[in-house]
Amino acid sequence: MLIIDCHGHYTTAPDAHQQFRDKQLARLKDPSLPAPAPARISDDEIRETIEKNQLKLQRDRGADITLFSPRASAMAHHVGDEATSSAWTRACNDLIKRVVDLYPENFVGVCQLPQSPGVPIANSIAELKRCITELGFVGCNLNPDPSGGHWQSPPLTDQHWYPFYGQMVALDVPAMIHVSASCNPNFHATGAHYINADTTAFMQFIEGDLFRDFPTLRFVIPHGGGAVPYHWGRYRGLADMLKRPALAQHVMKNVFFDTCVYHQPGIDLLVDVIDLDNILFGSEMVGAVRGIDPETGNYFDDTKRYIDALRIAEEDKRRIYELNARRVYPRLDTLLKARNL
Amino acid sequence: MLIIDCHGHYTTAPDAHQQFRDKQLARLKDPSLPAPAPARISDDEIRETIEKNQLKLQRDRGADITLFSPRASAMAHHVGDEATSSAWTRACNDLIKRVVDLYPENFVGVCQLPQSPGVPIANSIAELKRCITELGFVGCNLNPDPSGGHWQSPPLTDQHWYPFYGQMVALDVPAMIHVSASCNPNFHATGAHYINADTTAFMQFIEGDLFRDFPTLRFVIPHGGGAVPYHWGRYRGLADMLKRPALAQHVMKNVFFDTCVYHQPGIDLLVDVIDLDNILFGSEMVGAVRGIDPETGNYFDDTKRYIDALRIAEEDKRRIYELNARRVYPRLDTLLKARNL
Numbered sequence: 001m002l003i004i005d006c007h008g009h010y011t012t013a014p015d016a017h018q019q020f021r022d023k024q025l026a027r028l029k030d031p032s033l034p035a036p037a038p039a040r041i042s043d044d045e046i047r048e049t050i051e052k053n054q055l056k057l058q059r060d061r062g063a064d065i066t067l068f069s070p071r072a073s074a075m076a077h078h079v080g081d082e083a084t085s086s087a088w089t090r091a092c093n094d095l096i097k098r099v100v101d102l103y104p105e106n107f108v109g110v111c112q113l114p115q116s117p118g119v120p121i122a123n124s125i126a127e128l129k130r131c132i133t134e135l136g137f138v139g140c141n142l143n144p145d146p147s148g149g150h151w152q153s154p155p156l157t158d159q160h161w162y163p164f165y166g167q168m169v170a171l172d173v174p175a176m177i178h179v180s181a182s183c184n185p186n187f188h189a190t191g192a193h194y195i196n197a198d199t200t201a202f203m204q205f206i207e208g209d210l211f212r213d214f215p216t217l218r219f220v221i222p223h224g225g226g227a228v229p230y231h232w233g234r235y236r237g238l239a240d241m242l243k244r245p246a247l248a249q250h251v252m253k254n255v256f257f258d259t260c261v262y263h264q265p266g267i268d269l270l271v272d273v274i275d276l277d278n279i280l281f282g283s284e285m286v287g288a289v290r291g292i293d294p295e296t297g298n299y300f301d302d303t304k305r306y307i308d309a310l311r312i313a314e315e316d317k318r319r320i321y322e323l324n325a326r327r328v329y330p331r332l333d334t335l336l337k338a339r340n341l
Numbered sequence: 342m343l344i345i346d347c348h349g350h351y352t353t354a355p356d357a358h359q360q361f362r363d364k365q366l367a368r369l370k371d372p373s374l375p376a377p378a379p380a381r382i383s384d385d386e387i388r389e390t391i392e393k394n395q396l397k398l399q400r401d402r403g404a405d406i407t408l409f410s411p412r413a414s415a416m417a418h419h420v421g422d423e424a425t426s427s428a429w430t431r432a433c434n435d436l437i438k439r440v441v442d443l444y445p446e447n448f449v450g451v452c453q454l455p456q457s458p459g460v461p462i463a464n465s466i467a468e469l470k471r472c473i474t475e476l477g478f479v480g481c482n483l484n485p486d487p488s489g490g491h492w493q494s495p496p497l498t499d500q501h502w503y504p505f506y507g508q509m510v511a512l513d514v515p516a517m518i519h520v521s522a523s524c525n526p527n528f529h530a531t532g533a534h535y536i537n538a539d540t541t542a543f544m545q546f547i548e549g550d551l552f553r554d555f556p557t558l559r560f561v562i563p564h565g566g567g568a569v570p571y572h573w574g575r576y577r578g579l580a581d582m583l584k585r586p587a588l589a590q591h592v593m594k595n596v597f598f599d600t601c602v603y604h605q606p607g608i609d610l611l612v613d614v615i616d617l618d619n620i621l622f623g624s625e626m627v628g629a630v631r632g633i634d635p636e637t638g639n640y641f642d643d644t645k646r647y648i649d650a651l652r653i654a655e656e657d658k659r660r661i662y663e664l665n666a667r668r669v670y671p672r673l674d675t676l677l678k679a680r681n682l
Contacts, residue, residue: 144527150491151527186485186492191544191579195568196537203532223575227536227568233604234564237630237641238532263574269610289578300578 001318002341003304004325004332005058007176007222007258007282008066008107012053013095014045020091021074028080038091046098053286055106061304063283065336067329068096069110069141073189075180077115078148082123086114089127097135105339108332109137110176115146117153122163132171138331140168142175142219144201149184149193156201157208165214172330174218174256177201190288198226202255206239206247211254218254218328220280224261224270232273248275256328258282259303259320262289264296267306271320280328281307281321342659343682344645345666345673346399348517348563348599348623349407349448353394354436355386362415365429369421379432387439394627396447402645404624406677408670409437410451410482414530416521418456419489423464427455430468438476446680449673450478451517456487458494463504473512479672481509483516483560485542490525490534497542498549506555513671515559515597518542531629539567543596547580547588552595559595559669561621565602565611573614589616597669599623600644600661603630605637608647612661621669622648622662 016039023036058066070092077085093111100109111131113124131137142164145151154160156177168175179197180189187193198221211217221228228235236247244250257274260282261267270279282303289300298305307320326333357380364377399407411433418426434452441450452472454465472478483505486492495501497518509516520538521530528534539562552558562569569576577588585591598615601623602608611620623644630641639646648661667674 151525153527155527184492186494186496186541186545188544188548188579191547191576192537192541195540195572195575196533199536199540199568200527200533203529204527206532207529224571227540227571230565230568230571230607230610231536231602233602233607233634233641234536234630235532236636237603237632237634238529240632241630261572261574262578263572263614265610265613266571266574269571269606272606273604289575289582291578291581293574293578295577300574 002065002322002336003063004281004322005063005066005283006220006280006325007260007284008054008068009071009284009287010068010096010099011071011286012049013071014039014041014049016041016045017091017095021088024084024088025079028084035087038094041095041098043098043102046102050099050103055103057285058106061302063304065105066107067110067139067332068099068107070096070112072141072178073181075112075141075143076148077143077146077180078117078183082114082116082119085116086127089114093127093131093135100136108335109135110139110141111137113140113142115143117147120163121161124164125167128164128167128171132173132331136335138329138335139173140175141178143179144177144197145179148180149182149187155204155208157204157210162213165217169214169216174220174328176220176222178222194223194288195226198223199228202226202228202235202251205251205255206235206244207242211251218256220256220258220328222258222260222282222284224259224266225257225274229257229270229273252278256280256324259307260284260301262300262303263293264306264309267303267310271310271312276312276316276319277324279320280324343406343663343677344404345622345663346404346407346624347561347621347666348601348625349395349409350412350625350628351409351437351440352412352627353390354412355380355382355390357382357386358432358436361432362429365425366420369425376428379435382436382439384439384443387443391440391444396444398626399447402643404645406446407448408451408480408673409440409448411437411453413482413519414522416453416482416484417489418484418487418521419458419524423455423457423460426457427468430455434468434472434476441477449676450476451480451482452478454481454483456484458488461504462502465505466508469505469508469512473514473672477676479670479676480514481516482519484520485518485538486520489521490523490528496545496549498545498551503554506558510555510557515561515669517561517563519563535564535629536567539564540569543567543569543576543592546592546596547576547585548583552592559597561597561599561669563599563601563623563625565600565607566598566615570598570611570614593619597621597665600648601625601642603641603644604634605647605650608644608651612651612653617657617660618665620661621665
């Protein structure tokens with residue numbers, strides 16, 4: 001079976017890429033500065049950052065393919081205006097394309113979107129189309145809170161988002177729901193904002209009727225679904241209290257959780273309460289938690305070890321590692337089939 | 342052993358109490374209206390609402406004592422101004438005192454605070470003192486987000502909160518960290534805002550050094566600690582990444598989780614990863630999830646069943662049911678000892 005990691009970010013991009021970003025930020029403070037051009041980065045610079053990090057760990061840990069997108073915490077849609085976000089997003093996605101072209105067997109592209117607070121999501125459609133149809137990417141990361149921890153957009157079930165969903169359906173690509181950095185001091189990015197966003201999105205789906213309007217729309221909620229599996233009884237009970245249909249019909253035909261849960265008991269719970277067809281292998285390495293767990297001697301984010309340790313049938317592991325990802329990301333499946341995989 | 346439920350709210354208060362609130366809200370729209378007086382409620386009205394609900398379920402389920410506070414979702418600190426919050430809070434706490442006086446063997450008081458957005462937390466000290474020293478309550482509910490889902494206060498580790506913590510320490514009472522209703526349409530109250538607040542508070546404690554400044558300050562994080570136990574590896578790893586001390590020393594001498602997790606696998610995880618000395622029995626009945634789980638035939642919020650089903654020693658169950666609560670709420674312990682319990 002193939003081991004497909006559905007959740008990887010280019011967290012180790014060459015310094016020149018950040019220098020481009022720094023020039024963008026400098027220009028926000030001093031608009032008389034010239035608009036910077038994206039960094040000129042050599043193939044060797046990319047190889048250096050990938051081979052020592054994501055590719056090394058992919059090989060060390062025994063994964064085959066990573067769905068690879070720009071660094072989530074650096075999307076920072078709340079910084080600057082739409083033009084800032086648009087230029088930054090394009091540069092980030094182009095850099096992912098470079099990685100994919102250098103290592104086509106190991107990485108498949110997922111795009112960032114040029115979201116910006118108060119800007120219609122329809123303005124992100126062109127970049128989605130470019131990345132899917134021109135760059136060959138297979139999905140996108142959708143930020144439910146471009147304000148960065150102030151939560152000023154309407155819920156994901158609001159008509160506000162519908163134009164974009166229409167395009168996702170037309171292109172047959174899913175979105176991972178992924179916030180970025182937090183500019184609200186209450187929320188640590190990876191310790192609170194990320195997990196809260198996952199939980200929040202799921203509850204919005206319970207309250208709304210989004211998948212009645214878009215029966216084939218698909219979302220991956222990362223970080224093991226936030227708090228949801230741990231509180232699965234609460235969510236089943238709330239759906240009942242709110243007179244919503246059962247979650248299996250109302251939400252779980254369209255919503256999937258990754259396995260970015262960094263200890264064995266968490267993964268055990270996830271697999272215990274969530275239907276295996278709704279779980280996609282993911283690690284988010286090299287990401288939020290890079291250290292070694294002193295209790296196990298292994299990296300916290302080496303989530304493959306937790307899946308491997310599960311007492312479930314090999315065929316069930318294959319659903320988590322490969323088959324669910326191929327079903328949720330049909331363009332990935334097409335691409336793999338073209339390689340006889 | 343005693344079965345102490347650390348988390349109960351008066352969610353079934355007599356209609357007249359809500360009518361008082363409605364008059365308050367009407368006056369916010371039309372300040373020419375007279376300031377309403379708290380409702381006149383008879384003992385029989387209180388008996389009716391308690392005996393059919395919280396007391397009935399307490400007996401049916403086999404609990405002995407509930408730490409009882411005003412309805413959390415109705416605190417609504419974001420509504421109106423400080424005077425509104427203050428009058429409402431006093432009426433709510435006085436009503437809890439009535440319940441405790443009618444059923445002193447079954448209920449022990451925990452108070453709401455007259456918080457209001459932008460108002461110094463020091464202004465809540467007088468009501469805390471009144472409830473603890475005059476009404477005989479044993480703890481309080483502290484709202485980390487009086488703005489109701491906009492998160493405009495500083496983090497709980499900020500000096501902003503210190504004057505109140507000083508009083509908590511002086512009175513030797515813990516706070517349950519409990520948000521109220523959400524006026525941010527992104528956050529369903531009990532399905533997102535509550536759980537997010539729990540997760541957020543815990544991460545704030547990791548980032549900060551609050552318990553260095555207040556070594557005896559104690560918090561109960563409800564709803565099983567939000568997402569924290571499910572992501573315990575993430576939090577251990579983040580503490581390490583942020584070069585904080587190990588959680589056992591840095592946070593878990595001062596922070597406790599209740600058992601308001603409404604299915605067996607969630608409780609199993611909680612007890613598996615969190616030290617038993619940090620877990621207090623709680624149900625939050627009659628609360629967010631009032632239905633019967635079709636998978637078990639029992640009420641979702643009958644959390645005693647999940648604890649009873651654990652394969653741990655009776656003495657360990659006693660820690661969860663009784664001993665931890667007596668340690669975290671010393672005034673409860675004093676009160677019980679005076680009754681030879």
